[in-house]
Amino acid sequence: MIQTIRWKDLGTPARVSEKTVDLEVDGIAVTVPDGTSVLRAAAEAGISIPKLCATDSLEPFGSCRLCLVEIEGRKGYPASCTTPVTEGMVVHTQTTALAKIRRGVMELYISDHPLDCLTCSANGNCELQDMAGAVGLREVRYGYDGENHLKAEKDTSNPYFTFDPAKCIVCSRCVRACEETQGTFALTIDGRGFASMVSPGQKQDFMDSECVSCGACVQACPTATLMEKSVIDMGQPEHSVVTTCAYCGVGCSFRAEMKGNEIVRMVPDQNGQANRGHSCVKGRFAFGYAKHPDRITTPxxxxxxxxxxxxxxxxxxxxxxxxxxxxxxxxxxxxxxxxxxxxxxxxxxxxxxxxxxxxxxxxxxxxxxxxxxHSPTGYGLKATLGESAGTQSFDSVMKSDVVVVIGANPTDGHPVFGSRLKRRLREGAQLIVVDPRSIDLVDGPHVKAAFHLKLRPGTNVAVVNSLAHVIITEGLENAAFVAERCDTKEYAKWRAFISEDRNSPEALEEITGVPAAMVRGAARLYAQGGNGAIYYGLGVTEHSQGSTMVMGIANLAMATGNIGREGVGVNPLRGQNNxxxxxxxxxxxxxxxxxxxxxxxxxxxxxxxxxxxxxxxxxxxxxxxxxxxxxxxxxxxxxxxxxxxxxxxxxxxxxxxxxxxxxxxxxxxxxxxxxxxxxxxxxxxxxxxxxxxxxxxxxxxxxxxxxxxxxxxxxxxxxxxxxxxxxxxxxxxxxxPSEIMDEIARLTPTFTGVSFARLDELGSIQWPCNEQAPDGTPTMHIDEFVRGKGRFVITEYVPTEERTSRKFPLILTTGRILSQYNVGAQTRRTANSMWHDEDRLEIHPSDAELRGIQEGQWVGIRSRAGETVLRARITERMQPGVVYTTFHFPESGANVITTDNSDWATNCPEYKVTAVQVEPVTQPSEWQQRFKRFSEEQAELLAKREAARA
Amino acid sequence: MDIKRLVGMANDIARFYTAEPDHEVALDEIAGHITRFWDPRMRRALADHVAGGGEGLSDLAREAAKRVKLPVGSVL
Incomplete structure (x- = not known):
């Protein structure tokens, strides 16, 4: 599957409509969905209209004035990117008048652009250069001596790309990519008129701004203004291979752009069915570990x-x-x-x-x-729905009206899905967050949760039961769905259980710490707000009641009929790629x-x-x-x-x-x-x-x-x-490996139709893929559950045995951060460590003050299992009584303090609840000192291997 | 196997089924779960422990443990 580097950019995004529109472009008849732009209609007919500010991953903007066309019966020269097609429209894309206008536009651009094409990193892949050629630019009448931006300072602060404002044409593609694709809004156009320029944050450099280094702006830039440092170093790639990212469970499709056997850059695949052309800082840039000197390549x-x-x-x-x-x-x-x-x-x-x-x-x-x-996901979803897997596609979220995020932090852990979710929230979907921490989604500049159920760690099941209690006792369930699709005997048992007063939000408020009125509001919104989708992560599964909680989530979805169609479902956000x-x-x-x-x-x-x-x-x-x-x-x-x-x-x-x-x-x-x-x-x-x-x-x-x-x-x-x-x-x-997949397909009913040849043909396949679903199954349980009738399971709340005490008064919970990945073996060996070079302990200001802990101070964290030492980060993201750390660095010893408590059904560890005490210290823990000695000894034993080889 | 650990695991499983209204169903579910998910050496160790009085097991876990199927024909 070796491919060329460039893909065809159709100018504006595809539109979906049952109605089609017939038009004529340069004498060619074209039929496109209603809502399609003239620019895209022309592109689909094989006609390239010059453009700079338009690209098919972003909504049209109409600023560059290159894509102007003539339309019979209309005055002037409308921009084809912002003009939707109409029935019978007759469009001309190449006329003498248009050629003159376009050349004039290009003259203006080039008059304030460095003429260093031969030594420019975008040489060979520059849209500005292409357009200069396309419009036949032969001279710049204004000269190059006027006021210009050619001496603007280059920002090289980001480890992976540079920002060279001297080369910027202010097309706003980067700003729009940051807004529309990523949803971070880190970039803006600062100033007006001639002074307009792209600015990260408040005239900050990229590293100090809110930029999350997803690469969407670099991808969108038509010039060398935003350019990968690897391209600057190595030059343009000469071929590409489509492959799949090895980081989180989103499974983004990438084009590995190569020079021989050397990777020049990883670029998100526009055709990627999981990521739809987007990426995050890990998949896009953090691939350098593959050639890190620490690699051991001899047995x-x-x-x-x-x-x-x-x-x-x-x-x-x-x-x-x-x-x-x-x-x-x-x-x-x-x-x-x-x-x-x-x-x-x-x-x-x-x-x-x-x-x-x-x-x-x-x-x-x-x-x-x-x-x-996620072993509790496998257990819980199999027991209730009949299949150990999530029910939807990522695309499904774009049809959700209410999204419930439980124990997950998508903008950090599953960033590309997080961006899709934020886009849907900006479109008006409602959000409910169930999490002990105030994750970014709770209250961002452009998204805000309708409800944040800030529960105490370990009380998930009490919260899910109280949500279900409200739905049942207030008559908000989808009785027809339950009667038709679920085991009614099991439902009756569950209904009796969940209706008991002890499962009411009022009765459980003391345990969960979540105000009853908030639980009632959230339950009503989920049950009545239209398509309700639940997304969850390890904050659900890594508990002593992880499997119970997964089943509780499935109960909620079944009781409200939120399963079996697009926009709804039960969606585990898997931690690792596979x-x-x-x-x-x-x-x-x-x-x-x-x-x-x-x-x-x-x-x-x-x-x-x-x-x-x-x-x-x-x-x-x-x-x-x-x-x-x-x-x-x-x-x-x-x-x-x-x-x-x-x-x-x-x-x-x-x-x-x-x-x-x-x-x-x-x-x-x-x-x-x-x-x-x-x-x-x-x-x-x-x-x-x-x-x-x-x-x-x-x-x-x-x-x-x-x-x-x-x-x-x-x-x-x-x-x-x-x-x-x-x-x-x-x-x-x-x-x-294709022979191994053939064997898997022969032996596994849900994989019968999967082969490397079919994957080449379709790009990817969602299982089940078999005779009944030859192209795969995006949405599961449409007409009936895999197990036949959906099974409600009684989910008694059983408090964890890991309790706080006078000796261990705080609860530690763990998680991960955007730039690092799990144990960090890969990302620690990349420049991603510039964003996160150590694990820190997050603690609420009042807990810190009580213990005399200052920001950045070394603190000992002691549990019943062990002790480690980290530096403190004081933040109101935490609730009092709860502390948090990541686990990306081995020397942090985060798992020295986690206990051997585990999920009753699967033995999934209870990482999310550990009773601890935190206090200022002056030296590493005993374990850390032992770890350091052991690591040094092992390094010496490895070095002796090298010495023997020498 | 560490019997304390196995006792804890069996008790955890039993605790999940405490809300099951039908006692017989609860016993079968607990025993079935252990039979389906525990390696033979773990089940044998639990059975030996129950035979010796089952110290530390909850009543429900102890009663259910007697219904756990021991491996037949397994060399493990």
Missing amino acids: MIRAKITDPWKEVSWDEAISHAASEFKRIQSQHGRGAVGGITSSRCTNEETYLVQKLVRAAFGNNNVDTCARVC VQGSCDMGSFPHELPGYRHVSDSITRGLFENAWGVKLEPEPGLRIPNMLDAAIDGSFRGIYIQGEDIAQSDPDTQHVTAALEAMECVVVQDLFLNETAKYAHVFLPGSSFLEKNGTFTNAERRISPVRKVMPALGGKEDWEATVALANALGYPMHYKH
């Missing part, structure tokens, strides 16, 4: 974690790992080993790892990082691919026939069970692909004790991550740029991941798994 082994690493060949590393796993199984039983798949790897890779565990290890001890994020996919692929210890339980003999039989091996009918160990079993000695070997449990999983000291107790830890990763410091075998991983495969995003969209450069370590991740399986004595013979 390594060692007998003990106190030994230096020894570089070996792939064959030796694989053969050593296989012999160790076999030795452990022969000495300690078949169940003494297992594996962890990665949500950062492709579907094909996760499928192979679980296959290796089930077929080569002969047990079901496979789990995935979804265990610690969380949905890794779960789909059978990464859980109780499920084969397609969410089918291992005890189901018919399904097992299917896989046994295909894989040629008898499969274990009993569920295997989950990650926390594996760690417990390691400590008790019954689990001794593990193959971890692309995960870093020593940083990401709760109760770090328990995790590292378990890793230390194991005899063979095999880590496959890009870097020597925290877990790899406890490993005996290190296999070099391949980044998403170095392999073929697919990712599945939060809307069940399977998107192609395409190789744009060779694997630095010599093997793509799936090839390493194939080699390990073969060495274990279980043959795998795949020659390309």
Whole structure:
């Protein structure tokens, strides 16, 4: 799928209308939807009208006056970008008069523009240059000596792009992109007339402004005014490959623009069905980690974690790992080993790892990082709706009237979706936020929540029950929907439960901290405000009642009939790029691919026939069970692909004790991550740029991941798994990931119609994709639920056992920030750290004052599990009694303080509720001091490998 | 396996079903959940613990644990 660099810009956005309009442009008959601009109609007929301020990702503006046309029967020269088509219209785009006007316009532009085309970074990809050519500009009668902007100072403050106002033509595309596409409004046109110029914020530089570095302005700029530094350094790319971002669960489609095997830039794909041409600072710019010097590209082994690493060949590393796993199984039983798949790897890779565990290890001890994020989503949605997945497309939000965001921070965690949501809110949709913190959506300059239910951490279920109580007791439910679509017996039981006074907002106000009137208002708005959609994140799942809350959300949606059409639904915002996919692929210890339980003999039989091996009918160990079993000695070997449990999983000291107790830890990763410091075998991983495969995003969209450069370590991740399986004595013979997907499609009913060829054809596919839905399924549960009748589940509120006390009076909750990604292994190795170079503890001013804590001061955070030290950030975003931190830096030890409490159904850790005390300190915690020493020792052991090589 | 941890897990599961009005349904659901999601060694450890009196288990969890199916034919 190698493509050229330029795509066809149709000038203005597409319009959707059932009515079509016939017109004639330069003698060519054109039919377009009503509302389409003349500019776009012409472009669709293959006629290019010169333009500068228009681009098809932005609403027309009509400022550059280049796209003027003549329309028969109309006076003057209307701008084709702002003129909608009308029936029978006859348009002329090239006349003598138009040519003269356009040339005159270009003369004015060029009279105040540097004439350095040959050395300009946009040379070869400059719309101004193109237009000068298109209009036949041959002279500039005004000369170049008049007042101009050529000496305007260049802003290079942003690490990824420059702003050169000398080259600006004030077309406002950047300003409009920041407003319309991103929704940040960081840019403006400052001044009037000749003094007009683009300005970030109040004449600030980009880094000090509100700019979130999404790149939309750079993308929109028709000149070199806003330009990627990588293009300035490397020159224009010569080919591009469409692939899928490896950061969050939005799964943006990008064009990797290349020079040979070198990436020049990543540009959001205009045809991307998840992102619709938008991006964030991570996907757009933070890809430099792929070539970071920390990458380890040669396999390594060692007998003990106190030994230096020894570089070996792939064959030796694989053969050593296989012999160790076999030795452990022969000495300690078949169940003494297992594996962890990665949500950062492709579907094909996760499928192979679980296959290796089930077929080569002969047990079901496979789990995935979804265990610690969205496993309650899988459980809760399967139990209620019948499928472990979100119900909508991201596009669906544009038809929502009321949006409920629970325990999610889309503008930071899922920024491209956050921008779509903000656009819909600016159009008038209402917003309800359920979150202990005042996230940006609550009260921004252009969006404001109608209700912010600022609950106490750990009381989600009480809030969702009280919302449902109001809906039922005030008769706001959709009785017809429930009667037709849901199990009425279960509904009656739930209805009786939820109607009890103890579930009323008044009864629960004391527990939740949310005023009853606010809950009542929010419930009425959700039930009666039109299309109601719920979006939620890890603030829902990472609780001791995570699964209960997911089911409570599904109950709400079913009770109000907000499911089964566009604009509504239950939408988990998945943390990592392939969380949905890794779960789909059978990464859980109780499920084969397609969410089918291992005890189901018919399904097992299917896989046994295909894989040629008898499969274990009993569920295997989950990650926390594996760690417990390691400590008790019954689990001794593990193959971890692309995960870093020593940083990401709760109760770090328990995790590292378990890793230390194991005899063979095999880590496959890009870097020597925290877990790899406890490993005996290190296999070099391949980044998403170095392999073929697919990712599945939060809307069940399977998107192609395409190789744009060779694997630095010599093997793509799936090839390493194939080699390990073969060495274990279980043959795998795949020659390309497409063959793995073909096998998945043969064995998984929801993937029957998926293949690499179909993905090339359609761009992406939302599963289920089968005979009933050959092009995929954007919206689920339209006529009936996957399980038949929707099932209401009683969701008793059970307070977490993690309680505050005199010793631990505050509640710590955790989350992430825009510029960094999860454990930070990727983003910490990019310039994104300029925005966030350390994790800090956010604390309310009154809590800080009580403890004598000043802004930026080091504070100790002590829980029942451990202690760490961070610097304080005092902010009213927090409510009194609640503190918050991110977990992007290993030395922060955020998970040293999180406990081993977990969701009752899935063991998803309760990251969001930890009772802590915070006090000023003067030195790092004991754990941090130990961590520093251990990390230095491991660095030395790694350095010895390099010395041996030298 | 750490029996304290398993007892805590079983109690957590039982707590979710305390609102189930039909006691028999609650017992079957709890036992079914453990059977479907716990590895054989965990179920055996729980069964051994219940046989020894089931210290620390809630009444509901203890009663339900007796209905947990133990693996048959599994070598694990």
